[in-house]
């Protein structure tokens with residue numbers, strides 16, 4: 094890998110591993126406001142158009158000290174970590190918080206944020222979780238307009254359509270470049286590991302988009318072509334709201350697999366859908382929200398036209414993946430409730446798969462590797478079986 098590419102990846106990796114440091118540096122150098130956004134559907138373009146830095150709040154690596162006292166044991170690791178960060182004062186780098194999602198665990202964590210960071214405004218505007226009803230479009234449009242107005246009050250000046258249109262174009266370009274890198278991997282270029290691809294997405298959730306887009310262009314320019322080898326091709330599925338640990342992704346690939354596609358939040362789910370540039374901005378953001386689920390079906394949304402299981406099987410066939418690893422955040426209720434449908438469809442299609450539950454506290458890597466190796470062995474053996 095050329096030195097320049099290494100250097101760019103090192104910058105992005107540092108941001109992905111320590112978003113707080115980047116945020117502090119950005120604040121010092123610009124004097125601007127930082128919006129802490131919660132996953133998964135708040136449109137960061139609105140905060141950017143207001144001149145703020147939108148940062149999708151990431152899980153950090155610190156052991157939880159307060160998280161288990163502030164939220165019940167059965168809250169997911171991400172939400173307990175958010176509560177823990179709030180109690181430790183780690184969220185003091187934000188000037189305000191915005192969220193659009195109603196996962197009950199996330200709302201619990203945000204209540205802790207309200208209590209622990211009392212001087213910081215928290216704005217919760219619920220985008221309709223039901224996507225196919227007659228009232229959905231109007232309600233989503235109303236909510237999107239409210240987000241824009243609320244962001245104007247937060248920043249001290251109305252957010253103009255011109256600023257929104259410029260932010261939408263910039264974010265689309267950022268997503269387009271990221272999709273190009275994922276498409277390259279899907280097409281057989283193994284130059285970047287799944288951990289490195291995750292770094293690219295995670296850093297985009299944190300960094301100033303103009304800066305990030307410039308770095309992405311450098312990654313694309315410096316990316317060589319490494320032909321796909323005979324490693325077993327896998328699809329990673331799931332892991333809503335936050336990133337799986339890099340060592341988990343590395344452990345999977347070290348077993349002799351290559352991840353050719355995914356639908357992870359810190360992967361293709363986050364970059365799946367562009368905001369239309371030929372519509373009035375609020376309308377465009379509304380359409381983005383409503384189309385997003387068609388491009389990457391999510392178990393937190395209610396709809397009739399799209400199914401995650403169909404999407405998953407189609408993606409597996411398109412990428413030539415030979416198996417699926419489902420990464421499930423422990424106690425993530427939406428994913429837990431949906432998983433039986435995924436398993437049923439994968440079984441129907443004879444697609445080998447493995448479920449790995451993740452926790453904030455980490456995973457015993459050896460145990461994971463043993464299970465992944467067993468999956469890979471099963472896949473390899475299925476290639477050797479001769480039909481009678």
Ligand code: SF4
Pocket residue numbers: 169170171172196197198199333334335393422424425426427428
């Ligand atoms: S959707 Fe799942 S991972 Fe996200 S906050 Fe809710 S429980 Fe946690």
